Amino acid sequence: MDEAILLKELQYKAVKSSGPGGQHANKTATRVELSFDVENSEAISENEKARILRKLTGRINKEGVLKMSSQDSRSQLANKQLVTDDFLAEIKKALKKVKPRKKTKPTKASKLKRLQSKKKKSELKSSRKNPLK
Template identity: 65%
Template sequence: MDKEQLLAELHFKAVRSSGPGGQHANKTATKVELSFEVDASEGLSEEEKARIHKRLSNRITKEGMLKMQCEESRSQHTNRELVTESFLKEIQDALKKKKVRKKTKPTKASKIIRLKQKKQKSEIKANRKNPLK
């Protein structure tokens, strides 16, 4: 993954933010929408693109565009920085390889302890029974 190449391929669009804010919010475009074309990216290898498609399939459109948005701040510049940070974090998380689980066997001591506890439990239950029947 080439971080600088990815940042160069990002497209930003400023839109009017929703919610309260009065006059300022009604006339300024502070919400920032980020779009990134995964398939056309030169900063990712084919394997990385496939992994991103698999992990972020719910965020990628039919055209292969990854879209994100931010309207936390009243500043367009701050929102642009925030959405860029979250984009890079999402991509890095999607590219992480999951740790392979190695099967382990229970130790001999743990088997003995388990069987002892099982025996004790069955004796307790056996003692609850009515001895006359």
């Protein structure tokens, strides 16, 4: 993955932000929407594209475009930086390879400890019983 080329392929669009905010929110376009065409990207390899498409299926539309947005700040520039940082973090997370889990067996000592605690609990509960029955 070439991050410099990746950042050049991003497309930004500023739109009006939703929610409360009064006059400022009603007249300025502070929400930033980021679009990234995963399938036609030159910054990532075919293997990486497949991994991204598989891991981020919920965020990628039918045309193969990843869309993200940010409206946390009142500043368009700050929102652009936030959405870019989120995008890079999401891509890096999707490309990270997960280590396979190694199966392990419990040790002999842990088995004995478990059985002793079960025995102790059993004796404690049996001592609570009514002796007349």
